[in-house]
Amino acid sequence: MYPQFRYYGCMRNLDELKQEALAVIQGAESVAHLRDAEVKYLGRSGKLTEVLRGLKDVPETERKEKGKEANALRQVLELEITTRRARLQSMEHESKLAAEKIDITQPGIKHQRGRLHPLTLVQRDIARIFSSLGFEIVEGPEVETEFYNFDALNIPANHPARDMWDTFWIKNQKEKLLLRTHTSPVQVRYMETHQPPFRIIVPGRTFRYEATDASHDIQFYQLEGMMVGSDVSLANFSQIITSFLSAFFSRHVDIRLRPSYFPFVEPGVEVDMKCIICKSKGCSVCKHTGWLEMLGAGMVHPNVYKAAGLNSNGLQGFAFGVGIDRLALMKYKIPDIRMFYQNDTRFLNQF
Amino acid sequence: MHAFEVESITRLGKDHVLDVKILPNRIADASGHMGLAREIAAILGARVVIKTKKLKEGRRQLKDVVVAEVKTPLCRRYTLRGMMGVRVKKSPGWIQERLLACGLRPINNIVDATNYVMLETGQPLHAFDADTIGGKKIIVRMARKGETIDALDDNTYNLDESIVVIADTNRAMVIAGIKGGEDAGISADTKDIVIEAATFDGPTIRMASQRLMLRTDASVRFSVGMDPNLAGEALERAVLLIQEVAGGEVLNGCVDIYPKRITELKILLRPVYVNSLLGTNLRDTDMITILKRLEFGVSQKKQELLVTVPTRRVDITMEEDLIEEIGRLYGLEHMKPRHPVGELIPPAENQSLAMQERMRDMFQGIGFQEVYNYSFVGEKDIMAVGDNADSYLQLENPTRAEFAYMRASLGAGLLKNAAENIKHENGVRFFEMGHVFRCDGFVHKESVHVAGIMAETSLQRSQTLFFELKGALSLFFEALGVDAWFDPPRVDERQQVEAGDTPPPGDMVLHPHRSALIKIGDEKIGVMGEVHPRVLAACGVSGTAVLFELDADLLGRIAQKEMEFRPISRFPSVMRDIALLVPLDTRMVEVEDVIENTGGELLVDMDVIDIYEGAELPDGKKNFAFRLMFQAKDRTLKDEEVNTIMERITKTLEAENSEWEVRT
DSSP, X not given: OHHHHHHHOXXXXXXXXXXXXXXXXXXXXXXXHHHHHHHHHHSTTXXXXXXXXXXXXXXXXXXXXXXXXXXXHHHHHHHHHHHHHHHHHHHHHHHHHHHXXXXXXXXXXXXXXXXXXXXXXXXXXXXXXXXXXXXXXXXXXXXXXXXXXXXXXXXXXXXXXXXXXXXXXXXXXXXXEEEOSSSTHHHHHHHHXXXXXEXXXXXXXXXXXXXXXXXXXXXXXXXXXXXXXXXXXXXXXXXXXXXXXXXXXXXXOOEEEEEEOOTTEEEEEEEEEEOTTTTTSXXXXXXXXXXXXXXXXXXXXXXXXXXXXXOOTTOEEEEEEEEHHHHHHHHHTOSOGGGGGTOOHHHHTTO | OOSOEEEEEEEETTEEEEEEEOOGGGHHHHSSHHHHHHHHHHHHTOOOOOOOOOOOEEEEEHHHHOEEEEOOTTEEEEEEEEEESOOOOOOOHHHHHHHHHTXXXXXXXXXXXXXXXXXXXXXXXXXXXXXXXXXXXXXXXXOOTTOEEEBTTSOEEEOOTTSEEEEOSSSEEXXXXXXXXXXXXXXXXXXXXXXXXXXXXXXXXXXXXXXXXOOOHHHHHHHTOOOTHHHHHHHHHHHHHHHHHHOOEEEEOOEEXXXXXXXXXXEEEOHHHHHHHHTOOOOHHHHHHHHHHTTOEEEEETTEEEEEEOTTOTTOOSHHHHHHHHHHXXXXXXXXXXXXXXXXXXXXXXXXXXXXXXXXXXXXXXXXXXXXXXXXXXXXXXXHTTOOGGGSOBBSSOSSGGGSEEOSOSHHHHHHHHHHHTTTOSEEEEEEEEEEEEEETTEEEEEEXXXXXXXXXXXXXXXXXXXXXXXXXXHHHHHHTOOEEEEOOOHHHHHHHHTTSSOSSOTTTEEEEEEEEEEETTEEEEEEEEEOHHHHHHHTOOSEEEEEEXXXXXXXXXXXXXXXXXXXXXXOOEXXXXXXXXETTOOHHHHHHHHHHHHGGGEEEEEEEEEEOOTTSOTTEEEEEEEEEEOOSSSOOOHHHHHHHHHXXXXXXXXXXXXXXXXX
8 A cells, every 4th residue: 555655646646635525525325425535535545644644754855745735635625525515415305305295275174173162252341341441350150149139239138129030949948049040149248348439340150040042042141230439430441341341342332221110229220232233223132123122231229339338329330231152242243042041062163 | 313213113004003111110100101201301492281171070979879988098099980871882983093002992981991090190990880789888808718700701710819909898800900890880771980090009000910810901010019099099080081972971970089299309419429320520500401301300409409209109118219310311322431540450260160161172182072952851862871760850831841950960961962963974073061850858058060961873882882981081080180990880880880989970870781980989970871862762853872971060170179280200111011811801990999098108090901702712712912011210210129019919819819820
């Protein structure tokens, strides 16, 4: 081997070596070939390595010069190999990836998707809107006493107004228990344990003993609201409920108040909303009146404050009750209230 | 828009029939045509003219025909007039037509005339055949226990001491304020009659009407507590009308027993309060005009108005009632909406509700669909889940047998949902959150549960389904930040489950060997497991189902407490794997317990990485593999330290059970 080296041991030979090596490197067609080329020139017994190793036999006068040249060549080759390798690798990668091609038009793998019930969604909307208006969300029991459901709300026993609420009664209880017919009892429960001013909403499940049809069921959700202070007026109610309905239906809503009667409010009103389905031109939903009956409301009756143990002097405020199922029916244009409790996935999957 | 809701207007011949909804507060004054006319006049600003004729009395005395005595204060006023020689026949056409238009069946001219006047005035009246009044005496008294009456509707009613009757000296003739009896009624042969207009205590009549399950035109009116002053006026009108349609001579004199005369109420009204409550800017004169239109008397007293209320307006007893009158006549549509002004107080957050909403979000997140079921169950449902109806709240008046009880758990509803939906789906995952009820004797408990079901049509998936649910629940608890664990129910705990101590579905619903109690610490918060095949069959679920039910109230309270930051160690952790061969019946928790107890506080986490049973393993053995994570809070652990612990774990495992063999 050494004699061969000596043969290359001159300037001209290094040039030849360079040309040869570059040709091999640039001609390498794969990373493996390139690896072979690297070994051939730069490996432990590669051609250039041997040149470098043979420098010790070169006369001292030429050694420095020769060394410089050989090292420069080494750097050139190394750079060339790196460049070539990067190129080859990216080419190989590409062809490998091309082989891994998939049909992205195939459907994705199914995941179980959970959903919330439309009545939950609507109750969240309601809670969000009223929270932003400063109302606290309060709950109460579904099995209520006769006192909270009726007497405390100024509906004494044998009062004809009791006929306005068809009631489910619970059997065999010491105290007369019933299924609450509205969430209004929570007004009194709340006022018993809090100090005015009050701003609450009470969403919850309520029950009525009645025949069912597309717009009535024996159970439904009611939203009770109450705002009491020292100068809360019916005009304030009108504003709050307009704000709520407009936010809920995401459009401006026109309302009108009509006088009505609920024993726990005085004055009592009923609220109609301009039909949002036909834009009050008249349709089957609004029975061609252009108006939809939405809720009952009024100014809290002094007897209700008294029932909660408060002095009614100087307290004034409004209360209202609205059917949540009815709001949901209108929001989602659902034709039958009973669909909410049938739990058919083909219905539930739409929300 | 100012008073009542007109439900419908229909044309009937020359007339129009208005169906007006009068709510209970206005029945006393506005259920008759005269009252409605007054209301319309007030709204329009017109005047009501009511024409009356003078009654001509004959020479014969009423007191010779009948005398009356009132023995109960529940009869507020009792008035009578008598007539002789009337001719009972059909009413003239115009009376019949008008009665029919108002939904009343014409009977004969006497009865029709009393009904006609009731429609006019709102005051119910009654006519007796004078000859049938035993002892020529009418007594208003409480019924006796066991007393019965054959009423005009051909029914016999059993009366009691809470019911007022109009009697003669022998028997009850009329259930006061509700229904007349057959015996004393007007017949074709009747010649002499006595006409009654009375007023009774409202609640008493309503109670009697409910007890007898008898609702009549009279009972509806009397129930609200009519104005006694109306009785006299109505009686005169009835007598005049009878004379017009049946002839006869009016007897001289009348009975009018009216011990406590009702006088007009005077109420102080503060105009400032009117505007404050309504949110209006009405002037005093506006208010006075409105009140006068309603025929209220008004006099000004410095800053206040003194309002005199006609006695017919029994609904008006306080200032707010007057404000309503002013508001509705002024027109609620003129009232401008106003934003409330007040302190900006941030609403208190409802913690339990917020927690419930978080739970809903999580179940939604792990692929469960929310359902809302009825709160009612039937005996069949209770039997299907192997429960005892005694601990269920029962309804006194269910709409149907399948809805006779209040649900004590959510499981039954979910099983039904699964059964129904699996007919058109391969698998379902449902959850529900709602109130459930249990009673123990007279004490009842209401709580909020959350429950879920996973059901598959494929029977093969039963075992994986259990672990899918367990995995889902583990994720749920982890996200909630509580440390819950699954415990096989022990015999004594099964009994507690049945007693309703933990959330049902109890042990009877679930597979005895594929179910678990879910606990946090020692507190039981729920159950989970495969649904018992018997229950699946009873509920008609074809396939496999796993169910869980948790006490959401309790879980919420615990979760609120447990949410607390735990410091993150700055020092690296060390992982080690350990595998061991165990007999097939070894439960994983037995092995885990040993590792956990031996690992000490440096063992911060442990994951199961493999469970294997197969032919390559020795007979009757399976392989468990765990990955253990060691970490110290205050230093970087050295290999030797961890090695020492691993050796200790190995030794302890092998010492625990001679059949356990650690493989490294």
